[in-house]
Amino acid sequence: MTRLVRWTIVAVAAAALVTFPYWSAAWESSRFATTLLRDALILAIFALSLDLLVGRAGMPSLGHAAFFGAGAYAAGIAGQRLATDQLPVTLGAAALVAAVLAFVIGILVVRSEGIFFLMLTLALAQIVFAIAFQWTAVTGGSNGLAGVGRPMLGALDLSSPDLTYVLVAVTFVLAALVVWGLARSPFGRALIGVRENERRMRALGYDTARLRLSAFVLAGTMAGIAGALSAYSTRFVSAQDAGLGNSVRAFVTVLVGGAGTLGGPIAGSAVVSLIERVVPSLLPPELRLSEAILGVVFIAFVLFARQGMVGLGRYAWLRVRSR
């Protein structure tokens, strides 16, 4: 398959994705599908950002939602305090706040590895969550931040469901391109080196602490953007957006899909969204066990399919080819 053919397919698929609400309008559950897809894409951006850490750099972070939440709150609060709805301002604020927070937390955690790193990110993110939950004056506390402004681009109002979806889908395509480019760049290759043998990387002359911090800040910023998109979608920010549950959700998405790949987090977000949204409607209404089901699926993957769905796919492909 030549590069031209490949890129054409990608362009067509991206275009179809972005214009989904328009060509699917005739279907009955089109509205539901658009919302579901929108939320799945937001999760995908979130998961792609986490995969930079977990899959590429070998930094298992369980506190990534802190940046998602920070971005969401920043977008909402900036809009309210600065009395503007302009997307560049609120989205910019989200990215900036998330980046700064990632820098602060990053400095503290970047010299740890493995399980210790996991615990530190978890604990620090939980503190961020608790602050969001209790600081009622700024964040609305346990009631959340209501009245997040509409995303406006100049005079264009992006708050209709269709246009919000387009905004999310376009951001997703850009995010996927960024991650794809990063993976093939010297930075991406250096991150893999750090993951595989940090000591050797240092012996080669790489400042590994700085590399990890850069990855952490980059991932945090991207998560913050995902958070802002979530705020625009629901016009509401809940403290849970920064909570452990959300961090776990992203982690599960990455692992189930397949860490360290482009398609993994994307596939994972499809699966997790289905479990969260579609499965409950298949169960009797008294049983609200979507989290438990997610947990069981996650345990199954950790035990039997550590490389996620992408890994399973590769394995199946190899088996088919060797016949």
Place this chain on the structure above:
Amino acid sequence: MIEVRELRRAFGGVVALDGVSLKIPEGERRAVIGPNGAGKTTLINVLAGELPPTGGAVRLGGRDVTGLRSWQRARLGLAHVYQRTELFPPLTARENVALAVAARSGPYRVFRGPPRSEHADADAMLARVGLAGREGVLARALSHGERRQLELAVALAQSPRVLLLDEPTAGMSPVETARITELIVGLDRALTILIVEHDMDVVFRLADRVTVLHEGLVIADGTPAEVRGDALVHDVYLGKAVTVA
């Protein structure tokens, strides 16, 4: 080029280096030998910046690097080949070497040079160490001897001025040992090499001078012939109880 003054390194109560002083001029090939536990690997690790000394100073190229970390010393032209193979297992031989090539320009370039030039450089380096044809093999799939060759290729790809080799022929067959030895012999004469070795044939083939360590101290320092004839060195190697003042 390499200068070490009164270098000390203790691990709790265990003194690994007890005041080692060395001077290695540019272009010299110095072998460091000694019985097990003499402190040879500790010396290399302190020189490489992986272990801070508890006393003394390290100078590279006339510059005091005692406070510098391993990656900073690498940027000054220091390459280190470990005693135990330290590679990137899931990457191919070419990718392993390419990381070293890429290190020279740093990973933060926005407009990256195409990986092809890095790969071309990597392939050339691999050919030089005798791994032509194995470029696409995963590092973990290489034989032990091939991995040591790869280690050398990675180190050389850093374009170093100083090369630290910690037992490069360990665990190798005579054929592989001879090949690696000739490779090192054939290296650029401007390169300063410090090699820790147990295999005396390799030492005598390679070294301009030999330093003998015992219990963290230098007990002999001279040409290979001088050291071979040194009575103290004999005693140490034959296991006689020796107290060094």
Place this chain on the structure above:
Amino acid sequence: MSFELVFQQALNGLSFGALLFILASGLSLVFGMMDVVNLAHGAFYMLGAYVALSVVQLTGSFWIAIVLAPLALGLLGLAIEPVLLRRLRGRHLDQVLLTIGLSLVIVDVIGQLWGREVRSLAAPPGLDGSVTLIGGVYPVYRLFVIAFGAALAIVMSVVYRRTKIGRLIRAGVEDAQMLGALGVDTNRLFASTFATGAALAGLAGVIAAPVFGVQPGMDTDPGLLYSLVVVVVGGLGTLSGAVAGSLLIGPADTFGKVLFQDVALAVIFAIVALVLLLKPTGLLGRIRIAR
């Protein structure tokens, strides 16, 4: 601030610290022995409280609950380790991930079985009154918590230092693989350690219930968050670390909430950050980097 207020808050801080110790000791024990950070620890804590609720409902006795709930959690731990964790022996990070999945399942099942409203558990008769102290009137139950925590610390310390089991644990914390080579049945050891950790979490859940209530979310706040903060600050894997951490975080959190109210957790953040910058392995911890 009046003397009474300070005294009361100091006691509150101590009782919270005592509770944190009971909670965090289990987490620290499991990590020290097995190199696994059991992220389902908060879920175990929560389950302990809910089980106690049912036991009290059935039997009317808090004291039976204080025995049965940890027992139930211990049995659960005894079942989980061989069935799930053992398959991942040696893959520490994956074991931690597995406990995340466990936590998801347990918390959701609790909500399904017991409902998602806020519940409460009364202190047992005899301990539900107040007593007049130098600083004013103070609830007896909180004093009980302090006493219980201290007693537990002493018992654990004695077991740790003077008994055969204690020696086994100390050796295991140093090097579990070596123990296996010496002929100790590591399977049984790890299973019992995990069970003990779960039981301690459950115990903490019962004891905490009259003070902190029984409600959704308790698995993370105070459960997992505080036990993690305590062990990160105090040092993982050591008993003294758990004590040091709880004695620091308990009062700090209490006074923080009184002085700073809304942003009290920023105080905790500051403490964690300070410890991480100055002594990354925790105040009394040992270096542990496990993948």
